[in-house]
Amino acid sequence: MKNQITHSSKNFPENYTNFSTLVELLRYRSATQQERTAFTFLGDGKTELASLTYQELDRCSCAIAQALRRYLSTQPQCTDTAGARALLLYPPGLEFIAAFFGCLYAGVVAVPAYPPKRNQNLLRLQAIAKDAQAQVALTTTSLLGTIKRQFEQNSELTKLNCLTTDTLVERENFTPDPATPETLAFLQYTSGSTGTPKGVMVSHGNLMRNSEYMHPIWGFSSESVMVTWLPTFHDMGLIYGILQPLYHGFPCYLMSPTSFLQKPIGWLEAISHYKATHSAAPNFAYDLCVRKITPEQRATLDLSSWQMTLNAAEPVRADTLKRFTEAFKPCGFELATFCPGYGLAEATLFVAAVQHQKVPRFYTVQAEALAQNQVIDGKSEEKVQTFVSNGQPGIDIKVVIVHPESFTQCLPGEVGEIWVSGSGVAQGYWQRTEETQQTFGAYLADSKVGPFLRTGDLGFIKDGELFITGRLKDVIIIRGQNHYPQDIESIVEQSHPALRLGCGAAFTVEVNKEERLVVVQEVERTWRRNLDVEKVVRAIRKAVVQQHDLHVYAIALIKTGSIPKTSSGKIQRRACRVKFLEGTLDVLASSHGHRELPKPDGVSDKSLTKVDSS
Numbered sequence: 211m212k213n214q215i216t217h218s219s220k221n222f223p224e225n226y227t228n229f230s231t232l233v234e235l236l237r238y239r240s241a242t243q244q245e246r247t248a249f250t251f252l253g254d255g256k257t258e259l260a261s262l263t264y265q266e267l268d269r270c271s272c273a274i275a276q277a278l279r280r281y282l283s284t285q286p287q288c289t290d291t292a293g294a295r296a297l298l299l300y301p302p303g304l305e306f307i308a309a310f311f312g313c314l315y316a317g318v319v320a321v322p323a324y325p326p327k328r329n330q331n332l333l334r335l336q337a338i339a340k341d342a343q344a345q346v347a348l349t350t351t352s353l354l355g356t357i358k359r360q361f362e363q364n365s366e367l368t369k370l371n372c373l374t375t376d377t378l379v380e381r382e383n384f385t386p387d388p389a390t391p392e393t394l395a396f397l398q399y400t401s402g403s404t405g406t407p408k409g410v411m412v413s414h415g416n417l418m419r420n421s422e423y424m425h426p427i428w429g430f431s432s433e434s435v436m437v438t439w440l441p442t443f444h445d446m447g448l449i450y451g452i453l454q455p456l457y458h459g460f461p462c463y464l465m466s467p468t469s470f471l472q473k474p475i476g477w478l479e480a481i482s483h484y485k486a487t488h489s490a491a492p493n494f495a496y497d498l499c500v501r502k503i504t505p506e507q508r509a510t511l512d513l514s515s516w517q518m519t520l521n522a523a524e525p526v527r528a529d530t531l532k533r534f535t536e537a538f539k540p541c542g543f544e545l546a547t548f549c550p551g552y553g554l555a556e557a558t559l560f561v562a563a564v565q566h567q568k569v570p571r572f573y574t575v576q577a578e579a580l581a582q583n584q585v586i587d588g589k590s591e592e593k594v595q596t597f598v599s600n601g602q603p604g605i606d607i608k609v610v611i612v613h614p615e616s617f618t619q620c621l622p623g624e625v626g627e628i629w630v631s632g633s634g635v636a637q638g639y640w641q642r643t644e645e646t647q648q649t650f651g652a653y654l655a656d657s658k659v660g661p662f663l664r665t666g667d668l669g670f671i672k673d674g675e676l677f678i679t680g681r682l683k684d685v686i687i688i689r690g691q692n693h694y695p696q697d698i699e700s701i702v703e704q705s706h707p708a709l710r711l712g713c714g715a716a717f718t719v720e721v722n723k724e725e726r727l728v729v730v731q732e733v734e735r736t737w738r739r740n741l742d743v744e745k746v747v748r749a750i751r752k753a754v755v756q757q758h759d760l761h762v763y764a765i766a767l768i769k770t771g772s773i774p775k776t777s778s779g780k781i782q783r784r785a786c787r788v789k790f791l792e793g794t795l796d797v798l799a800s801s802h803g804h805r806e807l808p809k810p811d812g813v814s815d816k817s818l819t820k821v822d823s824s
Contacts, residue, residue, distance in 0.1 A: 213611040213620045213671050215562075215603055231389040231414040232453070233314050239459060240268035248456065250463050251303050255476025256483065260304050267308060272384040274312025274375045278346070281373060282318070285345060292317035292387060293394065297339055297347040297370065298443065299325040299357060302466030305376050306442045307452060309348045310396070312375065314414075317387030320396040321409070322443035325353055326360040336366045337406045338399050342640060350376045391415025397640050398445050398555045409640035410555045419633045420449060420558040421457040423604030428518050428549060429566040430458045430488065435515075437486040439465040439477055446523050449559040450490050474499045475507050478538075482511045490520035492779050493527055494712030496534040501711070503537075514542030518566035522551040524712075524780050525678065525696045526598045528572045545569050552600035552678055556649065556663055558634045562609060562676045564601035571599040573672055577758075580679065581691040583625040585670045593757070595697060599675040607632035610654070610662065611671055614682060617655035620670075625679055628669045629654075629662035668694075684783050686718050688725050693758055695783055702729055705753035706746045708737035713773050715786040719763070726763035727754070730786050733798055735770040743767065743799040764790075765801045772796040 229235045239248070244265040251260045262270070282291040296318050300306035306322070313320035321342045326332055339347075349357055351374045361367040389395075395417055397409035424430065436455045440447030442464075455462035463484055470477050478499065481489060521531070535545045548570050551563030564570050574588040574596045588594030603609050611626040612619055620626035629652060638646030653660030668685070669678045680694035687693075698716040703709045713732035718725040729750060733741060751762050774782040774789065789795045 213622050213624065213626070214609060215671055215674055215676060216608045230391045230418060231314075231393065232311070232395065232417060232456075233386050233389050233414075235418075235456060236264070236268055236271065236311055237386070239264040239456065243459060246459075247461055249304055249307060249452075250461065252463055252465050252469075252476075252480055254469055254473065255465055255480040262304050262307070267311065269380055270308035270375075270378070271311035271315050272386070273378040273380040274309055274348070275315035275318075275386065276381060276384055277373060277375070277378050278312060278316040278318055278348075281346060281371075282316075287345070293319060294346075295319045295321050295342045295344045295397065297342070297344040298322045299347055299349045299353065299372075300442070301325060301350065301353060302442070302464070302468070303350075304464070305350050309375050310442075310448070310452075312348075314389070314395060315384070315386035317389065317393075319394050321399070322396065322448065323399065324441070324443055325349065326357060328356060328360075332360060332364050332367060334407060336364055338409070339370060340366055341399075341406060342397055342409055344370060346370065347372045348375050350374060352376075389414055391418065394637070398636075400555055408642060408645065411637040411640055412555075412558055413637055416558040416634055416636055417449065417453060418457075419605075420560050421453060423560050423607070423634060424450075424454060424563075425458070427563050427565050427601070427604060428488070428520070430454060430460070432459045434458060434460040434488055434517075435484055435486045436460065436462040436488050437465070437477065437480045437484060438462065438489060439467050439470040440490060441467050445555045445559050446490065446520075446553075450520060454488075470495070471498075474502045478503065478511050478513065478541075481516055482513060482541075485515040487515055487517040488519070489516070490522065492523040493521055493525060493530050494779065496521065496530050497711050500533050500537045508538065508541055511538070511541040513538055516543060516547050518549050519547055520549050520551050520563070522553060522563075526550040526600070527700065528596045528598050531570060531598065550598050550600050552667075552676060554665055554667075556636055556665070557607075557630055557632075558636055560604055560634065561607060561630055561665075562600050562603045564599060568601075571675060573597050573599065573677060580625065581693065583692065585623045585625060585672065597677045597679065599672075599677055600669075601675055603630075603632070603676070604634070605632075607634060608662075609671070609676055611669065612652075612654065612662075614664075617652065619654060619656060622671070625668055625670045627682055628665045628667045628676070628678075630665060631660070631662045635663045684717075686716065686725075686727065688718065688727060688760060693760065698727070698729070698754060698758060698760070699781070701753045701757045702731055702750050706749040708733055708741060708746055709750075710734050710770060712779075713770075713781075715773060715781050715783045717783050717787045717790075719787070719791065721763065727760050728764045728766070728787070728790060729754070729762050730766045730768060730773065730790060730795060732770055732773050733767050738770075738798065741767070741798065743801075747799075747801045763802070766790060766795055766797050767799045769796040769798060 248264045249262045253259045395414050399407040438451035440451045546569045549564045553560045574594050576586045576588045577593040577595045579586040608631045610629045614627040652662045652664045666682045668680045695716040699714040710732040715730045774785040
């Protein structure tokens with residue numbers, strides 16, 4: 211039996227939609243559901259600040275498309291508006307949605323990005339603008355001043371003109387540019403740890419097909435209700451949070467990510483108030499709710515309408531699912547509401563997920579065998595590790611587990627790289643022929659079957675379900691044993707209450723030609739004044755030795771909110787490692803070997819965060 215999963219489309223409804231592009235879909239909604247509210251923006255989970263009907267969204271998109279065409283036609287370097295790139299720089303709200311569809315209506319390729327903040331480093335935004343060769347940036351009137359001031363400090367961005375889109379009015383009857391399933395819709399830039407971010411080319415066909423995948427697995431219907439706080443410039447926030455409601459024609463209520471982080475109860479209050487059926491969040495968000503929402507606040511919630519919540523974008527942890535379910539079961543939440551999923555920008559979004567209303571499967575394996583890339587059932591008296599199933603793939607998606615060195619398929623019970631094929635796989639990386647071929651053009655050496663998308667993720671298949679074990683490039687190898695950094699990070703953050711969940715990184719550095727383990731971990735803000743460094747460091751070392759039989763070479767305890775993360779909240783381990791070696795982490799205290807070295811307030815001593823190789 212080969213180590214692969216394939217789903218046949220015969221198991222799913224055919225021709226769920228007659229539309230081949232998002233342009234056709236929105237025009238249809240506008241014509242047939244004119245007055246139905248499509249999107250509502252909530253200030254704090256309760257206050258409705260703005261809303262758009264399908265007809266209003268269509269009209270706003272037409273006005274933006276007209277303005278884009280007029281502007282681009284005046285630019286000497288833009289001989290054809292079709293295929294031009296526009297950078298989307300928007301705060302949380304509905305303006306982003308109108309601008310995204312305005313680009314599609316004009317035949318312009320949308321490039322979503324995080325809007326610059328005051329005094330923010332612009333290197334990532336500069337890299338995106340340069341790589342995409344963006345001809346214009348779209349934004350709001352309220353952000354224009356900040357963006358201009360930021361752009362003036364950057365030679366690359368100062369060339370980019372900005373158009374505000376929140377006050378535009380359609381001048382005349384507008385006909386959107388014709389699009390086909392092959393037409394490029396937008397560039398989704400990958401997070402990029404230390405290198406230049408790459409633009410994944412996502413077509414209309416990719417988006418429509420991905421939406422079709424999600425329909426039978428996650429139980430969407432015209433009666434569904436979405437509540438989301440995910441960033442709209444990120445693929446999960448855009449494709450799951452925005453495009454799914456449009457695809458099925460049901461209402462969506464949006465909150466800002468900052469609103470959720472500052473007040474997690476607002477998310478669940480919105481679900482309770484609007485009787486939401488669907489939502490989504492990375493794993494850390496469910497932990498945050500358990501920690502921050504009081505029993506008195508829980509007593510006010512009714513989560514019985516919640517049918518499905520996606521847990522994706524970072525490793526899904528069994529203990530998180532169990533804790534959240536236990537905490538909110540009195541509110542009507544069930545474990546079967548959780549739908550762990552796996553996907554990536556290079557596959558548009560969705561690859562595999564647990565079907566809604568099915569209880570997620572937990573699978574416990576021997577830790578020592580896993581270190582040798584073997585999957586063996588674990589027993590309670592052994593060192594074990596529990597994984598959460600990411601379910602099965604969608605329509606026409608094929609998942610294969612492959613030896614990353616030999617390109618041959620793994621046997622059942624072996625861990626390998628996850629390779630994916632199917633119509634949801636994107637067109638490649640923008641203007642990166644060699645990297646596109648390496649990532650999107652892989653073939654199995656033993657059968658010459660392909661092409662496959664190489665995900666760079668590690669996993670295994672058990673009873674037809676996909677389990678993720680880690681990231682190929684992030685695997686820690688010490689004394690010939692494989693260790694997954696997210697497992698070490700999980701042990702570390704639970705070793706002492708002063709440590710912030712979901713805000714740690716584990717990696718190795720070379721000392722005297724030997725790989726040594728380093729842990730970088732944020733400290734909770736409330737613990738900073740009375741931090742017992744020696745006690746915390748001792749707890750970290752003890753936990754890692756007990757669970758992984760590893761000695762931690764260096765520990766850096768850093769300020770709240772300072773660890774490098776991607777736009778979607780994933781830990782950037784390689785960027786963290788670079789900062790550690792450079793001595794540029796915001797260190798509160800550090801420990802090398804068994805020497806505790808507290809960092810005095812106001813002192814920047816890089817030697818505390820550099821590796822002591824003596």
